[in-house]
Amino acid sequence: KYSRGAKKSEIKSRYLPKMKQNVFDMAINSFIDKGLIKQEGEYIFLPYFSIQYDDYYRKCEESILKAINDARFEFIGYEELVSSLKGKEAEEIVALMLENKELVKINETGITTNEMYEEAKNMLVEFVKKNSKITAAEYRDILNTNRKNAIGLLEHFDMQRVTRRVGNDRIMF
Numbered sequence: 190k191y192s193r194g195a196k197k198s199e200i201k202s203r204y205l206p207k208m209k210q211n212v213f214d215m216a217i218n219s220f221i222d223k224g225l226i227k228q229e230g231e232y233i234f235l236p237y238f239s240i241q242y243d244d245y246y247r248k249c250e251e252s253i254l255k256a257i258n259d260a261r262f263e264f265i266g267y268e269e270l271v272s273s274l275k276g277k278e279a280e281e282i283v284a285l286m287l288e289n290k291e292l293v294k295i296n297e298t299g300i301t302t303n304e305m306y307e308e309a310k311n312m313l314v315e316f317v318k319k320n321s322k323i324t325a326a327e328y329r330d331i332l333n334t335n336r337k338n339a340i341g342l343l344e345h346f347d348m349q350r351v352t353r354r355v356g357n358d359r360i361m362f
Contacts, residue, residue, distance in 0.1 A: 191246060191281035193288065194227075194234025240285065249282045250291075257292070259304050260310065262334035264299030264341070296341045300351050309342055310351060314361070322358040 200214050208216075217233065220226045227236050256273060257265055271279045283300075288291045293306040301309075312331050317323050328337035343359055346352045350358040 191240060191278050191285050192232075193229060193240065193285070194232035194238065196231050197228070197233050198231065200233060225307075243280070245276065246282060249276070249279065250286065251290070253283065253286065254302060257305070261305070262301075262332040262338055262342075264295060264301055264338050266298045267294070267300055270300060295345045299338065299341050301338065310346065313342075313346060313352065317352065317359065317361050322355075322360050323352075324358055328359075 192349050197217065201208070201210070205213055217226070217228070221228055224236060227238075228234075228235050252274060253270060256270065265291070267283065271283055274282070276331075285298075287294055290303055292300050293303055294307075309332060313328060315325065316327065316331060325336060325340050325343060328343060329336050332339060332342070343352065347354055347359070350362045354360045
């Protein structure tokens with residue numbers, strides 16, 4: 190209900206595990222050409238399918254955003270976020286919000302909103318531009334969070350090539 194469709198790889202592994210990949214790809218492309226299915230990224234779906242952003246979705250979205258905004262830079266983990274919602278579609282809603290870039294997954298223990306992510310990134314970039322480097326402790330103090338969350342964000346920004354670690358410091362990439 191709240192998924193873009195079925196993942197192409199999941200269809201292959203679940204329903205056609207013995208079919209060769211190139212034959213599977215040709216079949217999928219043929220179905221797409223005939224208008225029987227559509228593909229968007231890694232998802233396959235029927236041509237008339239669209240996600241229904243109903244009242245339940247809106248309530249869950251509101252609840253998720255409130256929880257994350259209240260936590261600020263004390264990030265909430267994926268499991269904690271999903272378990273805080275009632276209903277079997279909670280995982281799909283969180284996944285859809287991640288796909289729609291409303292939420293950003295920092296690491297396995299932290300999810301935040303796109304706005305807070307950008308705020309944290311801007312504070313980091315401003316500090317490093319002014320001081321040429323930053324430590325985890327300085328970033329922790331700027332965000333008013335704990336060391337674990339500051340380091341999680343710094344490692345994420347290292348992977349995104351915003352910063353680069355040099356010893357105990359981070360510099361701009």
